[in-house]
Every structure is written in structure tokens, then in C-alpha cells.
Amino acid sequence: MIFLQLFITFFFIGLFGFGGGYGMLSLIQGEVVHHWHWMTTSEFTDIVAISQMTPGPIGINSATYCGYTAVHNAGMGNAMAILGSITATFALVLPSLILMILISRMFMKYMNTSVVQSVFMGLRPAVVGLLGAATLLLMTSDNFSTPSQNPWQFWISTALFAATFVGTMYFKINPIRMILYCALAGLLLLY
Amino acid sequence: MSDIYLTSFKTFFKIGLFTLGGGYAMIPLIEKEVVDNHKWMTREELLDVIAIAQSCPGVFAINLSTFVGYKLRNTRGAICTSLGTALPSFIIILLIAMFFRQFQDNHVVAAVFRGIRPAVVALIAVPTFNMARKAGIGWANCWIPILGALAIWAFGVSPIAIIVIAGVFGWLYGKFIAPTEQ
Numbered sequence: 001m002i003f004l005q006l007f008i009t010f011f012f013i014g015l016f017g018f019g020g021g022y023g024m025l026s027l028i029q030g031e032v033v034h035h036w037h038w039m040t041t042s043e044f045t046d047i048v049a050i051s052q053m054t055p056g057p058i059g060i061n062s063a064t065y066c067g068y069t070a071v072h073n074a075g076m077g078n079a080m081a082i083l084g085s086i087t088a089t090f091a092l093v094l095p096s097l098i099l100m101i102l103i104s105r106m107f108m109k110y111m112n113t114s115v116v117q118s119v120f121m122g123l124r125p126a127v128v129g130l131l132g133a134a135t136l137l138l139m140t141s142d143n144f145s146t147p148s149q150n151p152w153q154f155w156i157s158t159a160l161f162a163a164t165f166v167g168t169m170y171f172k173i174n175p176i177r178m179i180l181y182c183a184l185a186g187l188l189l190l191y
Numbered sequence: 192m193s194d195i196y197l198t199s200f201k202t203f204f205k206i207g208l209f210t211l212g213g214g215y216a217m218i219p220l221i222e223k224e225v226v227d228n229h230k231w232m233t234r235e236e237l238l239d240v241i242a243i244a245q246s247c248p249g250v251f252a253i254n255l256s257t258f259v260g261y262k263l264r265n266t267r268g269a270i271c272t273s274l275g276t277a278l279p280s281f282i283i284i285l286l287i288a289m290f291f292r293q294f295q296d297n298h299v300v301a302a303v304f305r306g307i308r309p310a311v312v313a314l315i316a317v318p319t320f321n322m323a324r325k326a327g328i329g330w331a332n333c334w335i336p337i338l339g340a341l342a343i344w345a346f347g348v349s350p351i352a353i354i355v356i357a358g359v360f361g362w363l364y365g366k367f368i369a370p371t372e373q
Contacts, residue, residue: 014249016354022318024250030343030350046304049311050287056207056280057217059250064284072292082285089281096249097273100257101266103243111243114365120246122335122361124326126353129339131319135312136344143308157309164313169321175314176211179307186306187299 002074003087005036010063010091015099019127021058026134028062034137038070042142053176063092156189196271199263202229203256203275210252217252225259232262252276 009031017024025048032038039047047069051061067088072081103111110116144161145153160182167173202224210217218241225231232240244254253273260272294300328336339357342348 012351016248016351017250018248018354019322020245020251020318022315023322025315026343027350027354034347035349042308045308045311048315049304049307050291051284052311052314053211054280054283054287055209055211056283057210057250057252057276060253060277060280061284064281065288068285068288078289081288085281085285085288089277092250093253093273093277096247096253097257097269099247099249100244100254101261101269103247104258104261111246115362118365118369119358119361122357122359122364123354125328125332125335126339126357128319128323128326128328129336130343130350130353131315131322132336132340133343133350135316135319136340138312138315143312153305157305160306161309161313164310165316168314169317178314179310182306182310183303184306186303190305191298191302 002071002076003084006067006070006084006087007091009036010067010088011095013063014092014095017059018123019130022134023127023130024059025062026130026137028059028066029134029137032066032070036070038066039073040142041138041140043069045138045143049179053179059092060089063088153190156185160185195264196267198229199231199260199268200271200275203260203272204279206256207252207276208279217255221255221259231259236262 013024013027013031017027029044033041033044044066047062047065048058051058051065054061064085067085068081070088071084072078076084141149144157147154164178164182167178168175206217206220206224210220222234222237226234226237240255240258244251244258247254253276256272256276257269260269262268264271323336335357339353342353343350
């Protein structure tokens with residue numbers, strides 16, 4: 001049953017995932033964390049971190065990982081979890097494959113029509129909202145702790161958030177390098 | 192029969208294996224392999240294909256490799272190239288997923304990830320602002336992303352629903368409102 005749910009979920013994520021890997025992450029998060037409760041917010045955040053640090057498209061990486069984790073968290077064994085990751089990855093790729101073949105075969109000429117352009121005019125600002133929502137949804141006590149629960153971890157986390165934001169946005173530091181710096185900071189300060 | 196299937200699979204496997212940091216980082220590598228080394232497309236063709244692959248839903252790298260594969264050998268070519276792009280990611284992540292669970296409760300790993308999590312949240316916040324600039328968000332239309340984000344964050348609306356609604360409203364706007372503004 002979970003395999004069918006995984007397939008349908010990731011097929012829709014592939015079909016409606018506009019705005020690159022990060023735009024897709026908010027869809028994945030909405031489905032796997034908030035809708036299906038296949039994993040916790042911090043498990044999902046770890047998956048995003050690992051997807052970012054390993055080679056390949058972030059969408060594929062996180063789909064593979066989410067498929068595995070979802071089935072594993074459902075209490076099934078390793079072989080089933082591998083099947084889960086195959087299901088999620090295949091389902092994510094399938095709409096792209098179908099759509100791109102259709103476009104190369106017959107719809108190339110429609111891509112510049114005013115109808116398609118006006119649909120994208122509505123989509124672009126919405127994708128910005130999706131990314132904003134993904135950021136807000138990840139600002140949880142799981143990821144940052146709280147001032148009352150663990151003030152030290154909370155303020156360190158907030159500082160690391162601010163440093164990464166400023167570092168990648170304004171100083172154009174490579175995101176992977178930034179993750180490694182924060183990993184080191186976590187090891188030294190949050191052990 | 193030529194071994195173009197194998198060559199294209201191997202080429203995109205290599206592209207999938209060596210790109211860090213998501214789909215857009217793949218563009219220079221794809222350009223080098225597809226345009227310069229194998230001459231499967233001209234630079235202009237590739238630019239057109241990149242523009243379409245970007246505006247379509249789905250994983251950008253898969254969209255792009257499907258286009259190149261289809262141009263080479265139709266549907267079978269498209270399957271070879273997209274499989275080549277996805278496979279390295281799939282194998283690497285699967286190995287990590289299988290072994291990470293055993294280290295998850297380790298104190299060192301736990302501390303490392305306590306440091307990484309806030310960074311990941313910031314890495315998702317940065318493209319929000321970059322994309323806002325690219326999408327031309329200003330005072331007149333900033334209510335669209337704000338409303339969308341609030342609907343998802345505070346009211347639990349599915350992001351897929353937001354995408355569909357935004358597309359429909361864009362279409363309606365182009366059909367009924369934009370013509371009257373001229």
C-alpha cells in the first residue's frame with residue numbers, strides 16, 4: 001500500500017514541481033512530512049542536507065532518500081526500503097520523461113504562445129511563496145531548539161542560520177563548504 | 192546498430208556522478224560533453240532546450256537529458272540519457288541511506304547534524320530571495336508569494352494546490368484582464 005502511495009505522491013511532485021530542486025523540496029516536504037507523516041521535520045532536514053552534499057540533482061537525491069526512509073519508518077526491512085526508493089525515484093522521473101518527449105515531439109511550437117506565458121506569469125511568484133513556506137516550515141524546535149528548552153543550542157543555531165544566509169547570499173560562499181563549516185561548528189559547540 | 196545508446200548513457204552517467212550542488216551546476220558539464228565533445232547539438236540548440244527544461248515541471252537535469260536523448264534516438268535515447276543522469280544519484284544515496292541509520296544515534300554524528308540543520312534552512316531561504324528577484328517580485332505583486340507562503344505555512348494548504356491555483360489564475364489573467372489593460 002505504501003508503495004502505491006509513494007508512487008502517486010512522487011508522480012505528482014514530479015508533475016507539479018516547478019522552480020528547480022528547491023521549489024520541489026517544498027512539495028516533497030508538504031507531502032512526506034505534513035500530509036503522510038512518513039518522517040519527522042528533522043529527518044527531512046537531514047535528508048536535504050545529505051542531498052545537497054552528494055552529487056546529482058537534489059530532487060532525485062531526496063526522492064531516493066525519502067522513499068527509503070518512508071518504507072523503513074513503516075517498519076519494513078531493507079529490501080522493501082530499497083524498493084521504496086526505486087518507486088519514489090522512478091515516479092519522480094516519469095512525468096519529466098513523458099512531458100519532455102511530448103514537448104520534443106509536438107509541443108515545441110506551443111511553448112512561446114501567450115497562454116503558456118500567462119500560466120508561467122502566475123506560477124513564478126507562487127514558486128517564490130513555496131520556497132518561503134519551505135523555509136518557515138523548517139524553522140522548528142526540532143531544527144533550532146527553543147530559548148527555554150536549550151538556550152545555548154538555540155542561539156548557536158540562530159547564529160549558524162544567519163552566517164549561512166549571509167555567507168551564501170552576499171559572499172557567494174559555496175553551499176557545500178558552508179555546510180561543512182556548520183558541521184564543524186556543531187561538533188565543537190553542540191556536542 | 193550503433194553503440195550511441197551506450198555512449199549517451201555513459202556520458203550522462205558521468206555528468207550525474209560529477210555534479211555537486213544540484214541541477215544548475217550541471218549546465219557547464221552538459222555543454223562541454225554534448226556540444227564540444229560529442230557534437231550532439233549546437234550551442235544555440237542547447238540554450239533553447241535549457242530554457243524549455245527550466246520552465247517545465249520536474250527535475251531540471253532529467254528534463255535536459257531527456258531532451259538531448261530524444262534528439263539523438265527518440266524515446267529509447269531519452270530513456271538511456273535520463274537513466275544515466277538518475278542512476279549515480281540513486282546508487283550513492285541508497286548506500287548512504289542504508290548506512291546512515293547505524294550512525295544516526297552516534298553522539299558525534301548527532302552533534303554534526305545539529306550544526307548542519309540551521310544551515311540547510313538558510314540554504315533554502317537564500318533561493319527564495321534570489322528567485323523573487325528573478326521573478327520580478329515588487330510592491331505590486333508581492334502579495335502572491337506572501338499569501339501562498341502563509342496558506343501553506345499557517346493553514347496547511349498543499350503546495351501542489353498553490354501551484355495549480357497560481358497557474359489557473361495566471362491563465363485567467365492573461366485571457367481576461369491583461370487584454371483590457373492595453
